Amino acid sequence: MHIIKAENYKEMSELAASKIVEQVNKKSDSVLGLATGSTPEGLYKEVIQAYKDGNVSFKNVTSFNLDEYVGLNKDNDQSYYYYMHHLLFDHIDINSDQANLPNGDANDLQEECNRYEKAIQQAGGIDIQILGIGLNGHIGFNEPGTLFSMQTHIVDLDESTRQANARFFNSIEDVPLQAITMGIDSIMQSKEIILLVSGSQKAEALDKLVNGPITEDFPASILQKHSNVTIIADREARSEL
Ligand code: GLP
Numbered sequence: 001m002h003i004i005k006a007e008n009y010k011e012m013s014e015l016a017a018s019k020i021v022e023q024v025n026k027k028s029d030s031v032l033g034l035a036t037g038s039t040p041e042g043l044y045k046e047v048i049q050a051y052k053d054g055n056v057s058f059k060n061v062t063s064f065n066l067d068e069y070v071g072l073n074k075d076n077d078q079s080y081y082y083y084m085h086h087l088l089f090d091h092i093d094i095n096s097d098q099a100n101l102p103n104g105d106a107n108d109l110q111e112e113c114n115r116y117e118k119a120i121q122q123a124g125g126i127d128i129q130i131l132g133i134g135l136n137g138h139i140g141f142n143e144p145g146t147l148f149s150m151q152t153h154i155v156d157l158d159e160s161t162r163q164a165n166a167r168f169f170n171s172i173e174d175v176p177l178q179a180i181t182m183g184i185d186s187i188m189q190s191k192e193i194i195l196l197v198s199g200s201q202k203a204e205a206l207d208k209l210v211n212g213p214i215t216e217d218f219p220a221s222i223l224q225k226h227s228n229v230t231i232i233a234d235r236e237a238r239s240e241l
Contacts, residue, residue, distance in 0.1 A: 001210065001224060003241075004232045009198045012234045013042030016130070016196055019230070020047055021056045023128050023192075029060040031120075033129030033187075034088075035140075036065065036080045039196045040130055044088040051092045058094040062123050064116075066131070066140035067181035068104040070154065078169055079104070102152065102180035109154050113180055117152040120186065129190035133197060133205050136160055137218035141181035144217045150183030184222055192228045195220075197237040206233055207240040 006012035020043070024030050034040070050056050065080055072079040081101050089099050100119060106112035120126065131139050136158060138144070143158045155178060162175040169175050187193070197206045209220040210231070223229050 001226075001229045001231060003210070003238075004230060005238065006232055006234045008234050009042055012196055012198055012232050013040075013046050015232050016040075016043040016194055017046030017050060019194055020128065020130075021050045024056050024058060024061055027127065028057070029062070030127045031123050031125065032061060032063040033126040033182075033190055034063050034065045034084065035130045035132050035196075036067070036083050037132045039132035039198055041087060043130070043196065047088065048091040058092045061094055062098040063094065063100060064120050064123070064126060064182070065101040066129075066187070067179050068102040069176040070104045070109065070178035070180060071176050073105045078174070104176075104180055109180060113152040113154060116180070116182075117186060120152075120182075126190040128192045128194060129187060131187070131193060131195040131220075133195060133202060133209065133220050134161055135164060135201065135205055137205055137208060137220045139184070139187060139195075139220050139223075141179040142184050142187075142219045144219060146184060146216060146219055148184045148188075148216055148219075148222050151186045152180065152182050155179050155181055184219060188222060188226055190226075193223065193226055193230070195223065195229065195231045197231065197233040199234070200236040200239055202237045203240040206231070206237050210241060 068080045074081040102116045103112050136144055141155050166172040166175050208218050214221045214224055
């Protein structure tokens with residue numbers, strides 16, 4: 001794993017954006033794997049800026065998001081669909097038919113998981129996957145204990161994850177109990193992974209990810225086995241390394 005030392009959140013976001021821009025300029029029909037949460041918000045701002053400055057076009061890009069809550073429809077402002085459209089897709093020239101998220105509101109959720117996994121493969125797999133990390137080591141919504149062999153699947157969210165994400169909702173009761181997420185196996189098939197980490201509250205998780213044992217109890221630890229992972233971490237996040 002290669003660690004890029006950013007000074008702060010802004011620099012982390014700029015460095016990640018320049019990797020995306022470089023990738024898309026090298027291969028205009030790149031397949032990007034995208035993430036939500038507060039960590040990549042700065043990255044998306046920088047990407048929008050690069051697009052507005054005329055430095056990149058997403059016309060031929062396909063994207064797949066990692067995950068989506070179960071039971072929130074597209075208009076719900078807490079859905080990841082809403083997040084991605086408001087924070088990125090509506091501001092760049094990506095074809096919205098090619099900007100994919102799992103449908104957490106599907107009638108048959110298992111069928112939706114199968115469809116999503118197949119769609120990723122049919123697109124040729126993910127060239128660059130952006131990841132954040134949860135405090136308990138989750139990537140996407142793969143909670144501790146998830147089998148490394150899983151592909152896109154339905155998960156019961158950990159109570160700690162629901163609490164961590166409750167800050168975006170009116171109350172903890174509003175946080176969905178389940179989500180659809182790409183599995184660890186789906187994520188590991190990406191050709192390249194860029195993991196963003198910012199802030200001292202993530203320092204312990206980053207240390208475990210880099211130096212801890214590879215175990216399903218800490219899902220992000222599997223990244224030690226991937227041959228092309230870049231971690232972009234700011235100073236505070238690196239404080240326990
Ligand atoms: C969420 C998302 C993850 C994200 C994580 C950390 O639960 N499903 O993809 O990486 O939380 O979020 P944040 O960046 O807000 O700390």
